[in-house]
Amino acid sequence: xxxxxxxxxxxxxxxxxxxxxxxxxxxxxxxxxxxxxxxxxxxxxxxxxxxxxxxxxxxxxxxxxxxxxxxxxxxxxxxxxxxxxxxxxxxxxxxxxxxxxxxxxxxxxxxxxxxxxxxxxxxxxxxxxxxxxxxxxxxxxxxxxxxxxxxxxxxxxxxxxxxxxxxxxxxxxxxxxxxxxxxxxxxxxxxxxxxxxxxxxxxxxxxxxxxxxxxxxxxxxxxxxxxxxxxxxxxxxxxxxxxxxxxxxxxxxxxxxxxxxxxxxx
Numbered sequence: 372x373x374x375x376x377x378x379x380x381x382x383x384x385x386x387x388x389x390x391x392x393x394x395x396x397x398x399x400x401x402x403x404x405x406x407x408x409x410x411x412x413x414x415x416x417x418x419x420x421x422x423x424x425x426x427x428x429x430x431x432x433x434x435x436x437x438x439x440x441x442x443x444x445x446x447x448x449x450x451x452x453x454x455x456x457x458x459x460x461x462x463x464x465x466x467x468x469x470x471x472x473x474x475x476x477x478x479x480x481x482x483x484x485x486x487x488x489x490x491x492x493x494x495x496x497x498x499x500x501x502x503x504x505x506x507x508x509x510x511x512x513x514x515x516x517x518x519x520x521x522x523x524x525x526x527x528x529x530x531x532x533x534x535x536x537x538x539x540x541x542x543x544x545x546x547x548x549x550x551x552x553x554x555x556x557x558x559x560x561x562x563x564x565x566x567x568x569x570x571x572x573x574x575x576x577x578x579x580x581x582x583x584x585x586x587x588x589x590x591x592x593x594x595x596x597x598x599x600x601x602x603x604x605x606x607x608x609x610x611x612x613x614x615x616x617x618x619x620x621x622x623x624x625x626x627x628x629x630x631x632x633x634x635x636x637x
Contacts, residue, residue, distance in 0.1 A: 416486075
């Protein structure tokens with residue numbers, strides 16, 4: 372049972388994000404977690420499955436609508452919602468991309484954007500150039516979307532630890548992706564659109580992370596990064612009463628290397 376159980380009488384809206392690192396492998400985890408934590412909206416990343424094999428019947432049986440954009444082996448994103456979804460958009464219309472990394476939908480008047488931001492590999496690689504171009508285009512698209520949708524949330528795996536306090540050992544990460552100045556500046560630029568990092572709106576214990584490497588007992592040593600985020604426009608931030616990381620699924624057998632992040636709106 373998860374630490375953050377939501378009762379049926381709870382009238383708040385719960386938004387969550389989780390990089391499941393293969394929906395085929397982690398479907399039992401997703402269904403169990405949703406049973407324990409019946410959030411209104413769950414954004415998933417790294418489906419690693421094609422659309423034809425998306426487990427729609429199982430998701431619908433759990434009480435959720437689903438929109439998804441998958442691809443073989445890598446990437447893939449989905450939004451699960453207890454409420455109907457409209458105006459679904461796959462990928463950033465301002466950025467031509469063969470990778471399935473964005474899906475957006477309007478739910479109960481809120482524009483939900485689910486993102487799986489590129490990893491970047493290393494600072495001197497073509498993949499890092501791709502990541503920075505991707506982030507620049509995301510910024511421009513979100514800026515335009517905010518004009519149409521004042522109530523907007525961007526949920527997902529950003530592959531960016533915004534500050535040193537989001538890194539278990541900042542010295543060990545110097546010169547690596549996820550923590551570089553260009554990436555952190557891109558994150559701050561998104562906040563500069565008048566958005567709030569929901570997690571940092573509240574006092575949080577130290578050393579709280581959302582990702583831990585499978586290697587070298589990363590989770591057991593709490594050698595992690597906070598790279599999974601929920602950003603909210605001001606109208607939503609004004610309604611946000613809590614944001615937590617649920618580490619419980621990371622303790623399960625064959626877990627994802629990420630943990631869910633949940634924001635509560637009044």
